[in-house]
Amino acid sequence: MSVRVRFAPSPTGYLHIGGARTALYNYIFAKAQGGKCILRIEDTDEQRSTKEFEASQIDDMNWMGITYDEGPINGGEYGPYRQSERLDIYQKYANNLLNEGLAFYDFCTEEELELMAQKTKDEGAPPYTGKWRDKEHWDEARKRVAAGEKAPLRFLVPDIDVEFDDFVRGNVKFPKGTVGDFVIMRSSGVPTFSFCNVIDDHLHGISHVIRGEDHVNNTLRQVLLYQAIGAELPKFAHVSLLIGKDRQKLSKRHGATSVRQYREEGYLPEALANYLCLLGWSHPDEKDVFKIDELASVFTLDRFSKSHAIYDIEKLQWINGQHIKQMDLDELHKRCSEFISHDFYEQQSVQWQKTFLGLFQDKIHLFPELNSHLEELLKDSMDMNDDLKEIMSWETSPAIKDYIQEQLNTVKTDYVSAEQFSEWMNYCKKELKIKGKPLFMGLRGVLTGQNHGPDLKVLIPLTPVEILKKRVASL
């Protein structure tokens, strides 16, 4: 059987990192198995679904490098791929179930339903005990519907134990009576998630359902539904959930939870994908920096962890830094520019920009950090902090300062060349007889006001001469 998997988001918000993670797993699994990955939009929640969220979720997935073979935009032979466009299909299946006596219209009032729910809680009674599940009331119910009354259609849950095999959880069993007759068609005529999800997975030929653990209880219902429509069960893999530092459900207060936010903060898509993939799945060679497309040959469903993973971004930042470090300069130059918010940078030559980037490439974890390094580079005044005071108190430092200031005034170009700067250093060494720490630290102090920082021989030729002059003058 060929592998077909799907990612089925609800367009009710931005793409969540949890959703992105399951999408990622589906995508990689399809790649690894030479199968197809399908995108299906589950927009049956009329109130909350919007086209804007649909578009933004697809956009964010593409950004992360998750592509699909069939979907609402690029089509496919199993379309349509938007549930709101498949309503007649669900209706047909619902009618079949109704006619086969596997579903019934329910006219219970809200009060009655509430009472049942209460009873379930208190006494452990079966969840739905309304009279409408009994055959003798079916004719009456159908007549009322025919007469125009609205009622939800419930699936008549058979009184049997249910079990299914799961790639991460093994054999999962539910005793009979765990779920009550659940709604498959709302009184508005719109089907519910449990129902269309099953029909679509069946019709779309889905072979493996990889989704979050929060769906195991739905799977119980869905197994019953598969049996009712006479469809073969797909294979299941219920992946553990992501939780926050406080071991609570991941929410806004744990920081950024949407892919969009990471994207805007300058995280690399390959780094986010890399990190998300590692939360609950492990590389057989224990590698932790990789590109998801490299995973095709090693990705298997038996390497999922059963327990929850706490989402903690420290490692994400490290991984992001690793991916930056691995980039070649041209790519880095191209990709980071949108996160640099200084006109000065844009006004420089490509050569300058690349030198600057090369200097900081292995120091940063995130592109926006480049901005603070730029600011540091452009600072034209120096604070007399303790470090600088100490440097200036050395007897060698005033000589360096005087010499540098004098040299600076002779420079006619915008920048000191690397050669020129080397000459200055040599002069200090040979003529001023300064060497070692007093030389390097002295120069750094005089020129930058700092006692630490990147390689002076690269840094100084990157700094505009005007700024160097102002700094030295302010001493």
Next chain:
RNA sequence: GCUCCCAUCGUCUAGCCCGGUCUAGGACAUCGCCUUUUCACGGCGGUAACAGGGGUUCGAAUCCCCUUGGGAGUACCA
């Protein structure tokens, strides 16, 4: 409440299915040292875990049971 699931360093995890090779391995974070006369990178090293209790066994992180703790679901949301 009920149903289902989970439990290895602070965090992500390897090992568990097929008990001995585990004085429990890796990574992030943290600490120290080396390197770079600075910082960062890098290298080396340290601190740090099998939730608890019972079994089974010559032997258990690995198998079984209980307890405790955590999570999910329990909608005319998905």
